[in-house]
Amino acid sequence: MGLGECLIGAAEARNVARVLRHQSLFRYYGVGTRPSLGYVRRLEQQFARLHRVKYALGVSSGTAALEVALGALGVGPGDEVILPVWSWVSCFTAIVRMGAKPVLAEIDDSLSLDPAEIDRLTTPATRGILVVHYQGVAADMDPILQHARRHKLWVLEDCAESLGASYHGRLVGTLGKIASYSFQQRKVISSGEGGMVVTADGRLYERAVRMSDIGLYRDEHRAARPSEVVSFAGGNYRLGEMAGAVACAQLARVRPMIRHLRRLRAIMQQKVGQIPGLVWRRVPDPKGDLGFDSYFFLPTHAQALALKERALARGVGLAPHTGTYCQFAREYCQSGATHAPQFSPFAGISPWPAAGYREQDFPRTTDLVGRMVSVPLGALFTAADAAHVGRVIREELPPLLA
Numbered sequence: 001m002g003l004g005e006c007l008i009g010a011a012e013a014r015n016v017a018r019v020l021r022h023q024s025l026f027r028y029y030g031v032g033t034r035p036s037l038g039y040v041r042r043l044e045q046q047f048a049r050l051h052r053v054k055y056a057l058g059v060s061s062g063t064a065a066l067e068v069a070l071g072a073l074g075v076g077p078g079d080e081v082i083l084p085v086w087s088w089v090s091c092f093t094a095i096v097r098m099g100a101k102p103v104l105a106e107i108d109d110s111l112s113l114d115p116a117e118i119d120r121l122t123t124p125a126t127r128g129i130l131v132v133h134y135q136g137v138a139a140d141m142d143p144i145l146q147h148a149r150r151h152k153l154w155v156l157e158d159c160a161e162s163l164g165a166s167y168h169g170r171l172v173g174t175l176g177k178i179a180s181y182s183f184q185q186r187k188v189i190s191s192g193e194g195g196m197v198v199t200a201d202g203r204l205y206e207r208a209v210r211m212s213d214i215g216l217y218r219d220e221h222r223a224a225r226p227s228e229v230v231s232f233a234g235g236n237y238r239l240g241e242m243a244g245a246v247a248c249a250q251l252a253r254v255r256p257m258i259r260h261l262r263r264l265r266a267i268m269q270q271k272v273g274q275i276p277g278l279v280w281r282r283v284p285d286p287k288g289d290l291g292f293d294s295y296f297f298l299p300t301h302a303q304a305l306a307l308k309e310r311a312l313a314r315g316v317g318l319a320p321h322t323g324t325y326c327q328f329a330r331e332y333c334q335s336g337a338t339h340a341p342q343f344s345p346f347a348g349i350s351p352w353p354a355a356g357y358r359e360q361d362f363p364r365t366t367d368l369v370g371r372m373v374s375v376p377l378g379a380l381f382t383a384a385d386a387a388h389v390g391r392v393i394r395e396e397l398p399p400l401l402a
C-alpha cells in the first residue's frame with residue numbers, strides 16, 4: 001500500500017553506488033578537495049524546475065524543513081502561528097521549538113484548515129499560518145490567502161503529504177511565502193529521511209540556507225544569489241548525498257505514479273458508486289489531488305468503525321497512510337512541556353491544558369475525524385485491486401446504514 005518507497009529500484013541503486021564509489025557522502029565536497037557528485041544540488045534544481053519556483057533547499061527531514069522555514073521567517077518567542085489541530089506532530093513541535101506559540105484551528109470537510117478560523121484566531125501576536133495540505137489534497141488556498149493578506153500574515157505550506165498535488169493549476173508549495181516537504185519512508189517519495197524548503201523569496205532562501213548550515217552561506221549558494229543577510233547562529237539540517245541520490249531517482253517517478261494513483265482512485269470510486277449517507281471529502285480543486293488516500297464521511301462514528309472492521313475481515317484495510325491525530329491527543333500538547341521550561345510558549349498559563357488545547361475546544365474536527373473512513377491505494381496496486389477495494393465498500397456499507 002506504499003507510495004514511492006515501493007518503487008525503489010535500479011535507478012536509486014545506481015545513484016547510491018556512484019556516491020559510494022566516489023566516496024562523496026557530503027553535499028559540499030568529497031574526500032580531500034574533491035567535489036561531491038552534486039546529487040543534492042541536482043535534486044534542488046529538479047525540484048525548483050518542477051515547481052517553477054526560484055529556490056529549493058534540501059534538508060535532512062520534513063521536520064527540519066519546518067524548523068528551517070520558521071527560522072527563515074524569523075519566528076521566535078512572543079509570536080503566534082495558526083495551524084490546523086488535525087496535523088502531523090512536527091507541525092506543532094516545530095513552532096514550539098522556535099519558542100513560538102502554536103494556535104490550533106478547526107479543520108473543515110476538506111480535512112485541512114478551515115479558512116474562517118483565521119479571523120477567529122488572529123491576535124496582535126499572530127505572525128503567520130501553517131497550512132497542511134493533508135494527504136494528497138491541496139487545502140483551499142484562495143480563501144486562506146485572502147484572510148492571510150487581510151491580516152498581513154505569511155503562509156507556510158507544509159507539503160510533506162502532498163508533493164505533486166496542485167490547486168487551480170499551481171503545485172502546492174508555490175502559493176504561500178515558503179513551503180516544506182518530507183522524503184521520509186511513508187511520503188510520496190522516499191529517501192528514508194530527507195526534506196526540502198521551497199521559496200520564491202531570495203532573502204528567505206539565504207536565511208533558510210544559513211539556518212540549515214550552521215549560519216554559513218557557501219559559494220554554491222552565493223552563485224545562485226549573492227548574500228544580503230548577516231550570518232546568525234543556525235543549526236545543521238543539511239541533506240547528505242546518499243539521501244540526495246535516492247531522492248533524485250524517486251523524483252523522476254512522481255508523475256507516472258500520480259497518473260497511476262488517480263486512475264486507481266477513479267476505478268475504486270466508480271465501484272463504490274452512489275451510496276446515500278456516504279459523503280466524500282471535499283477536494284477544493286478536484287483536478288489536483290493525488291488520489292492515494294480517499295476519504296469519506298459516514299453519518300456516525302459507530303458506522304465508520306463497523307465498516308473498517310467488516311472491510312478488514314475481508315482483507316481490505318481502511319486505515320490511512322498517516323498516523324495523524326488531533327494535536328490535543330498528543331503527550332507534548334497535554335504536558336505543554338519543552339526541552340527547557342523557560343523556553344515554553346505556554347509558561348505561566350494555568351491551568352494547563354488551557355482553552356484551545358483541549359478536545360472540547362474542537363467539536364467540529366472531533367466530529368469529522370470520528371466519522372471519516374480512508375481508502376488507501378498504493379503505488380503497486382493494480383486496477384483489479386482498486387476495483388476489489390471499491391466492491392468491498394459497495395457490499396459492506398449499505399447494510400450498516402440501513
Ligand SMILES: *Cc1c(COP(=O)(O)O)cnc(C)c1O
Binds near residue numbers: 062064160182194
Ligand atoms: C511527515 C510529516 C512531517 C515531518 O516529516 P519528517 O520527514 O518525518 O520529519 C511534517 N509535516 C507533515 C504534514 C507530515 O506528514
